[in-house]
Amino acid sequence: MFSSLYPFYMVFRVKMFLNIRNGLSVATNSSKVIRQLCTKAAAFENVTNNKQSNESSKNNVVDYRHIYPEFLPDPKPEFRNVLREKLERSDMIARRTQIQIPEFYVGSILAVTSSDKHTPGKNNRFVGICIDREGCGLRATFILRNVIEQQGVEVKFELYDPTLHKIEVLRLEKRLDDKLFYLRDALPQYSTFDPNMEPELLPGGSTVPVNNLKVKLKPKPWLERWERQNLQGVEDLGLPEKFYIRAKELEKPWEKYDLMKDYMKTIPEEEQTEIFSEVQSHLHKLEVTRKQMKRKRVFVKPSKLA
Amino acid sequence: MLTNRFLNLQKTVSLAKNYLHTSGERYEIQKLTRLRVVDNSEIGKQAMAEGKPPRCIHVYNKTGVGRIGDKVLVAIKGEKKKGILVGLKQNQKTKVPKFDSNNLVLIDDNGTPMGTRIHVPIPTILRTILKEKTQAKGADYTKILAIASKFV
Amino acid sequence: MSIIISTIQKCCVKSLEEKLLALSLTSTTQIREKHKLNPPPRLRNPTWFTKQNRVVKEEFLTHENKEFLREIVQDKVVESESKLPVVSPKEWNDKLQRTGVIARKVGIYPMWLKDGTRIQTTLLQVLDNHVIRYYTPEEYDPPRKQVGGIKNKKGCLLLGAESADPSEFTKEYCGLFRESGVIPKRVLSRFFVSPDAVLPLGTQVNVLHFQVGNVVDVRGKTVDRGFQGVMKRHGFKGMPASHGVTKTHRKGGCIGGGGEKGRVWPGTKMPGHMGNRHRIQKGLKILRINTKYNIMWVSGQAIAGETNSIVTIYDTKLPLRKPTNPVPFPTYIGEIDSTIPEDIYDEQVHMFNDPTISYDEK
Numbered sequence: 141m142f143s144s145l146y147p148f149y150m151v152f153r154v155k156m157f158l159n160i161r162n163g164l165s166v167a168t169n170s171s172k173v174i175r176q177l178c179t180k181a182a183a184f185e186n187v188t189n190n191k192q193s194n195e196s197s198k199n200n201v202v203d204y205r206h207i208y209p210e211f212l213p214d215p216k217p218e219f220r221n222v223l224r225e226k227l228e229r230s231d232m233i234a235r236r237t238q239i240q241i242p243e244f245y246v247g248s249i250l251a252v253t254s255s256d257k258h259t260p261g262k263n264n265r266f267v268g269i270c271i272d273r274e275g276c277g278l279r280a281t282f283i284l285r286n287v288i289e290q291q292g293v294e295v296k297f298e299l300y301d302p303t304l305h306k307i308e309v310l311r312l313e314k315r316l317d318d319k320l321f322y323l324r325d326a327l328p329q330y331s332t333f334d335p336n337m338e339p340e341l342l343p344g345g346s347t348v349p350v351n352n353l354k355v356k357l358k359p360k361p362w363l364e365r366w367e368r369q370n371l372q373g374v375e376d377l378g379l380p381e382k383f384y385i386r387a388k389e390l391e392k393p394w395e396k397y398d399l400m401k402d403y404m405k406t407i408p409e410e411e412q413t414e415i416f417s418e419v420q421s422h423l424h425k426l427e428v429t430r431k432q433m434k435r436k437r438v439f440v441k442p443s444k445l446a
Numbered sequence: 447m448l449t450n451r452f453l454n455l456q457k458t459v460s461l462a463k464n465y466l467h468t469s470g471e472r473y474e475i476q477k478l479t480r481l482r483v484v485d486n487s488e489i490g491k492q493a494m495a496e497g498k499p500p501r502c503i504h505v506y507n508k509t510g511v512g513r514i515g516d517k518v519l520v521a522i523k524g525e526k527k528k529g530i531l532v533g534l535k536q537n538q539k540t541k542v543p544k545f546d547s548n549n550l551v552l553i554d555d556n557g558t559p560m561g562t563r564i565h566v567p568i569p570t571i572l573r574t575i576l577k578e579k580t581q582a583k584g585a586d587y588t589k590i591l592a593i594a595s596k597f598v
Numbered sequence: 599m600s601i602i603i604s605t606i607q608k609c610c611v612k613s614l615e616e617k618l619l620a621l622s623l624t625s626t627t628q629i630r631e632k633h634k635l636n637p638p639p640r641l642r643n644p645t646w647f648t649k650q651n652r653v654v655k656e657e658f659l660t661h662e663n664k665e666f667l668r669e670i671v672q673d674k675v676v677e678s679e680s681k682l683p684v685v686s687p688k689e690w691n692d693k694l695q696r697t698g699v700i701a702r703k704v705g706i707y708p709m710w711l712k713d714g715t716r717i718q719t720t721l722l723q724v725l726d727n728h729v730i731r732y733y734t735p736e737e738y739d740p741p742r743k744q745v746g747g748i749k750n751k752k753g754c755l756l757l758g759a760e761s762a763d764p765s766e767f768t769k770e771y772c773g774l775f776r777e778s779g780v781i782p783k784r785v786l787s788r789f790f791v792s793p794d795a796v797l798p799l800g801t802q803v804n805v806l807h808f809q810v811g812n813v814v815d816v817r818g819k820t821v822d823r824g825f826q827g828v829m830k831r832h833g834f835k836g837m838p839a840s841h842g843v844t845k846t847h848r849k850g851g852c853i854g855g856g857g858e859k860g861r862v863w864p865g866t867k868m869p870g871h872m873g874n875r876h877r878i879q880k881g882l883k884i885l886r887i888n889t890k891y892n893i894m895w896v897s898g899q900a901i902a903g904e905t906n907s908i909v910t911i912y913d914t915k916l917p918l919r920k921p922t923n924p925v926p927f928p929t930y931i932g933e934i935d936s937t938i939p940e941d942i943y944d945e946q947v948h949m950f951n952d953p954t955i956s957y958d959e960k
């Protein structure tokens with residue numbers, strides 16, 4: 141349907157790109173792209189095949205795009221500048237020498253310790269589930285949500301804010317959706333987390349688990365029309381038929397086949413590898429020094445007062 | 447099945463009527479916004495228990511939109527009372543918490559809270575804001591901080 | 599003799615008569631508003647406004663010849679770099695005006711201050727600025743004459759940035775650079791300087807011309823938005839979407855009253871071309887300087903122009919924010935070598951590899 145929209149030579153330009161959103165790598169050559177044009181089914185096959193092959197090759201530089209998504213610049217062509225991106229990355233790495241920013245995803249449970257201007261001399265610790273992660277470079281932010289004393293609280297943090305002392309991952313997992321804003325309309329038990337929670341360790345070398353939890357929403361009114369957003373992590377909404385009919389009308393099922401749209405929204409794979417191979421050595425060095433420091437740390441016997 | 451669906455529809459319609467937002471998407475606090483009393487003052491507890499939460503009838507600032515730490519005048523159980531906004535639904539700056547409801551603590555003219563305890567967490571930024579708003583001779587809003595149970 | 603004189607007189611009289619006749623003829627056919635049809639030339643372009651780019655044609659050169667041309671250009675570059683003009687430092691005082699520089703707006707990103715507040719900063723890359731020409735105050739003929747005498751006349755310094763292959767320019771344009779011996783540049787810009795702040799031709803100006811903590815003004819060209827309506831151009835409210843309104847949803851409405859003022863007043867806000875105008879953002883503080891890439895971080899995110907557009911940076915004109923401590927005058931002299939740190943931060947700014955901020959109890 142879109143072969144009529146875009147001239148054929150454009151298709152050749154799009155021969156290699158990565159889809160960050162879905163976390164799938166579509167490394168197809170031009171002939172494959174043409175095949176994709178012919179049949180939708182073939183496209184699906186390609187994607188799934190590549191996904192499997194990708195999982196097997198862990199620790200690839202390409203995997204860094206899930207672990208460190210903020211190192212990729214804004215793909216908007218009018219904002220791009222190679223020199224600025226380079227300096228921004230070096231500043232990010234400079235900040236990372238002071239704080240360990242771990243791998244986390246939307247759906248992971250984090251604890252953030254930060255110093256607060258309003259309570260001098262004390263550190264503030266906030267535990268919650270990450271419901272959103274966005275922005276690139278030094279602008280990267282994430283939102284934590286928790287229910288404290290029957291009151292839903294959300295705090296937005298900047299990843300590179302120099303007042304953050306520590307970012308801990310208490311439970312590393314993914315959810316079925318990219319954004320969990322629907323937790324605002326869900327029953328409070330789904331976003332209640334113990335502030336004194338112990339970090340749960342994953343066995344080494346294992347992949348990040350996906351939590352298939354289906355959340356039950358409160359009855360309407362809601363903050364957004366969730367039935368229109370094709371959410372995976374939500375139980376049956378129990379709405380009258382007309383809501384689903386309307387949602388069906390407003391659906392845009394063709395967008396996932398829009399190669400140009402994806403191309404404009406993502407950084408090409410070649411550039412990604414370039415960026416991450418530049419960053420990789422620094423990140424690796426940081427990791428090594430951190431491990432050394434950990435080993436050096438002397439065990440302090442806890443005193444009775446503590 | 448059909449009747450069940452019909453009941454469901456009726457329920458949603460009636461609920462929508464009760465919680466009609468006047469301030470739209472931005473969750474701004476302006477005149478006629480419903481607020482939630484979060485202290486244990488007698489009048490506040492009764493109003494919340496009856497399902498008649500107070501309405502903001504004036505915001506004491508120049509924009510007419512209530513921000514965090516602003517003083518508002520509310521209509522509660524047929525009376526006019528003043529209160530301080532201690533938590534908003536609206537999007538906040540980074541590191542300032544955003545809450546699921548618009549929280550209010552009732553005070554009298556001197557800034558003394560009417561209750562003795564706040565049963566939800568309140569943002570730490572209020573320490574600075576309320577200190578700034580406290581006049582030398584007159585209202586002392588920092589008493590609210592003393593009755594807070596938890597800060598985030 | 600007398601005959602000759604009389605004949606000459608006759609001739610003269612005759613020609614005079616003809617001229618007068620011609621004059622009388624023209625004066626009878628009156629042309630109204632003639633002064634408007636042929637206005638006196640008010641604006642004269644500066645001398646360096648010539649056609650810049652040559653029409654490039656296929657010259658069917660052999661590979662060797664192309665190589666040869668490239669070698670010549672390379673030699674010229676080396677030659678121009680070998681001649682380093684001697685600049686002597688002078689005493690600075692706050693009455694003197696230094697030159698500005700040409701820079702490129704590279705992007706925007708946040709930085710944090712030592713007290714934890716976040717600020718937006720714009721990155722400006724100072725390009726390879728070279729002095730191309732100097733016009734003394736008497737010599738410089740401004741495009742628009744100023745009325746009245748001017749105290750403290752300023753000279754005009756022409757700076758160029760972004761060296762390029764001379765073959766892409768016209769001969770005339772390349773001629774501008776002959777005097778200074780600099781390789782032709784893509785961007786030219788003029789700066790008014792005090793006669794004391796003159797730099798010899800061919801001098802390079804780098805980012806260390808400015809100092810961290812000082813304040814600058816930045817001039818850029820706003821984003822060109824083309825012909826726009828009043829809603830976008832002036833922020834008008836428009837008209838209602840419904841309730842019987844037809845064909846006037848984004849129009850401005852009334853543009854003037856009646857009666858005595860029954861005309862459109864000058865300056866009425868109407869649709870028209872938006873953007874593509876030079877605008878100066880004043881009072882921006884320099885927060886950080888990178889000497890390796892010639893970049894400076896300046897407070898604020900509202901400098902006119904898109905990313906990768908050309909801007910010019912001046913010392914500030916704001917009277918209360920002028921520097922109090924001496925600045926490099928007439929410019930920074932000397933090479934940028936290992937003795938100079940790569941990154942120079944303002945004392946307010948939190949360095950990214952500094953330890954995490956914590957607030958002490960007072």
